[in-house]
Amino acid sequence: MILDMLANSGRYRGISSVIEKALAYLTGTSFAALEDGRYPIDGEEVYAILTTYDTEPERNRRFEAHRAYLDVQCILSGREIMFWAPETELTPASEYSQEKDVLFLAGEARARLQLIAGSFAVFYPEDAHKPNCAWDEPEQVRKVVVKVRAHSS
Secondary structure, eight states, X not given: OEEEEGGGGGGGTTSOHHHHHHHHHHHHOOGGXXXXXXXXXXXXXXXXXXXXXXXXXXXXXXXXXXXXXXXXXXXXXXXXXXXXXXXXXXXXXXXXXXXXXXXXXXXXOSEEEEEETTEEEEEOTTEEEEEEEOSSSOOEEEEEEEEEEGGGO
């Protein structure tokens, strides 16, 4: 798991070519002109999902983990809490959906991450995360999630 500000994204050059591609997309794209939706970056290897939503109380959210893709989640506006734990410390709460590339889990968080506009987090397949949680009260967030095929990273 990585947590940082986009302004520091240059520090991650060389970590992997596709993560570099994801970070270049995040720093080089004017999202204000784009509508919510899915945007190709490198076919099915790397693509972005732009969403606008209201955060929710933590009790309404679940941990999730992915097998096929890792997430590079970047907050464009608003703020949200994301919780993190190693997948191995949590209990499956659903069957893994290959179609949606998601496994929902239950358990206790190991870290509470506070993300604001301009911050990003990278979650590898072993990183369970509970995104979209409200700080104090629900608020609107605009976020882009860059999905990077795990075998490419």
